[in-house]
Amino acid sequence: DAGVIQSPRHEVTEMGQEVTLRCKPISGHNSLFWYRQTMMRGLELLIYFNNNVPIDDSGMPEDRFSAKMPNASFSTLKIQPSEPRDSAVYFCASSRNELGKTQYFGPGTRLLVL
């Protein structure tokens, strides 16, 4: 089975540019999570969806960040405009509630904002 798929794997952009990160969860999973990981702050939950509906976005840093899940097989995390402090690894994870909520992580997107 394919795992969680994220794209791009690496992104280098300049401050002020829009960045869009993409995630395809494991087929059949009904919850999707976006995390950010940095050396300073560790692993942070940004937002999560259940059945395509955002449940908790309290971890989203500010209005520059937005996330959507238009269907069960696709989600995006957008940063507009990007800033150097957004540089981090962004992970997407998915789970199936009926299977004990075990989360499976994607390979991550390494974002560098210059």
Place this chain on the structure above:
Amino acid sequence: AQSVSQHNHHVILSEAASLELGCNYSYGGTVNLFWYVQYPGQHLQLLLKYFSGDPLVKGIKGFEAEFIKSKFSFNLRKPSVQWSDTAEYFCAAAYTGAGSYQLTFGKGTKLSVIP
């Protein structure tokens, strides 16, 4: 509030030493418990999980964890570590009730194994 605490920020061991990483959770109800491992430059991977039954859970790569309900603990153990176990280890908990979908992660413990 629900929380997961990991006792050690960084543990340094020599190869063949035994490992025990502490994890405590605070939940009012029934929980599912997890340990994840993150090797350098990689994503989090599931090491083992506990839902119910035998409180001693065996995972991949020789790791095991013991759920002690009275102590709200789920410590990770390995009798003899290898250099390849160098990684960061995260403990996590999920409330099993309806309406809750997320895991609460601890802050992680970095393990460095010296050859």
